[in-house]
Amino acid sequence: MTATAPLPALADGVSRPASRAATTGLVMALASALAFSSSGPFMKPLLEAGWSLGAALLVRMGLAALVLSAALVATLLRQRGFVRDHWALIIGFGLMPVVGCQLLFFSAMQRMPVAVALLIQYLAPVILVVAVWIRSRRRPSGLVLAGSVVAVSGLVLVVDVSGAAFDLWGVLFALGAAVCVCAYFVIAERAGDDLPPLALAAAGLLFGTLVMAVLAVTGILPFRAVDVTVTLAGAEVAWWIPVLWVGAVATSVGYGLGVMAVPRIGSRVGSFVGLSEVLFALAFAWIFLAEVPAPIQFVGGALILAGVILVRLDATSSVGGRGAPATIPVVPAP
Template structure:
C-alpha cells in the first residue's frame, strides 16, 4: 500500500471486522447511489439534452457540493495541489470524465443494466492486472469468483440476442477500463490525500474539461427545458438532473472513495457489481426496461462471484484485503 495511505491499526480481530464492515456499507451505498444515474439521465438524452450538457451539469454540481473538502485539504496542506495534482487530474480524466462519457454513450445504444454489466468487467480486469503485476496467482476462491462473474456477465449481455450492439459493447468496455482506474486511484486516499478532497478535485477537473470541450464545439451543448416521463409520471427536466447531480453523483463518488481504502480495491470492485442489480430495479421501475430471464440468471451468477471473492477477503489478516494494487 502507498506510503501516503494511513494504516489502520489492528489491535484485535474485532476492530478489523468493524472497519471492513463500515467499508462494505459505504461501498454498497455508493453503488446504490450510482445505480440511479443511468435510468434518470437516459430520458433527458432522449428528450433532447446533449451528453455534454448532462455530464457538465452533473459533474459541476457534485463537484461544488464536495468542494469544501478540497478547500479544507488545501488550507491544512499548503502544498496539497502540488503534491497530489497528478492523482487528482488522473481521477478527473478517467474515473470521472472518461467513465461517464463512455458509459452514457454506451447506454444510448443498449439497456442501462446491460451497459453497466459490461462496465463492471472491471473487477476481473483488476484480478488479471494484479496477477500480471505481482506474478502471484490469486487464490482459488478469487479465480472461481472471477470465473462465475464472467459467466454471469455473458448471460446478461446475451451476445446471441438481436439486441447485441458491438459499438455499445466497446464503449462499455472503455468505461470498464476507467472503472479500474477509479479503484486504483481511490486506494491511494488517506490522511495525506483525504477521500472527499480527491472526489471533489476529480469532479471539478472533469467539469472544467467538459466545459472546454463544449465551448470549442467538440461536445455539443444542448439543454432544453423539456419534460420527461419517469415511472409513468411526467416531471420537469430539473427533477432527474438535480437528483443525479446532487444525490447520485455526490454520494456515489464520496462514499466510493471512502470505501476503497477500507476494504481494498479488489473487494470494492466486486461489491460494486451490486450497482448493476440496483440499476436493474431502477430501470424496471422508471423506464420499463424489463430484463430477460437469462439476464436475471446472469445477475444471480454475478452475485455468487461477489460472495466468493468476499469470502476470500474475509479470511485475510488485513481489512484492506490482499488485493491491493499499489506498492
C-alpha cells in the same frame, strides 16, 4: 514505558477494528453502487427529450463537485500543499473515472447494444485480478478465480447479450471505459489521512467539470439543454428534478462513498461489489421506467452476488494471513 494491550482479534486472526472498518467499507460500497445506479434511469428520459450528452454530463459533474466542495475547501485550508502534492492523482481521477469512463462508455453505446457495452465495462474486476496476477506474478487463489467466473457469468445473464453484433471500435471504447473503472478503484485506494477521500473526489470532479466545459465551449461535444418535462414512475416532472437528483445525489454520493469505501476493503473487493450497480440499475429502471426484468436476470443477479461473496471470503482470508493479496500493488517495491 507502559505496555499497551494488543488489539482484540477475531477467531481468524483479524483485529476487531479492521473487521469493523471492512464492514463499514462494504456498506459504503453498496450504497455507492446504489447511488450510481440511479443515474441511468434518471438521465435516459432527459437524453430522449432532447438534452445532449455533453450538457447532461457537464451539469452532472458540476453539481456533484459543488456538493462535495466543502470537503475540498476544508482540506485546502488544512493542507496548503494539497494540490501540489497530489496533482497527478487529482488529474488522473478527473480524466479517467470522471470524464473518460462516461465518454468512452457512451461512445461505445452509440456503436453497439447497451447490454454489450455494459458487459465489457463491468469486466473491470477481472482486469484488476489479471493486473495483480501480472504485477505480483502470483496466481490468484481458487476463491478469486471461482468468484470471477461466477460473477461474470451472472453479468452475462443480467445484461442479455444475445444476438449482438460485433463492432471493433465499440469494443475498444467499452474496454477503455473498463480501464477507467479500474483506475477509479486503484486511485481511490490511495486515499487516506494525507489524501482525504472526499477532497480527492471533489477535486477530481471539479477538474472533470472544467474538461467537459472546454469540450462544450469548443464545440467538440454538442451542448443542448432544453426546457422539457420527462416521465418518471408514471408522473410528468420538470427537467430540473432528474438533473438535481443525478448531480446532487446520485453522482456526489456515488463518488463520495465510493472513495471512502475502497481504502477500507481494497480495490479488488470494491470492484466486485461495484457489480451490484447493474442490479440496482435494473430495479430503478423497473420502478421509474416500467422496464420489467426477465426471470433469467434474477438468476444472473444471484450469481453476481455469489461471485462477490467468494471474492470477499478470499479477502478475509488474506487479512488473516492465509490468502493472496487483495489489492493491486500501485507502488513498486523498493
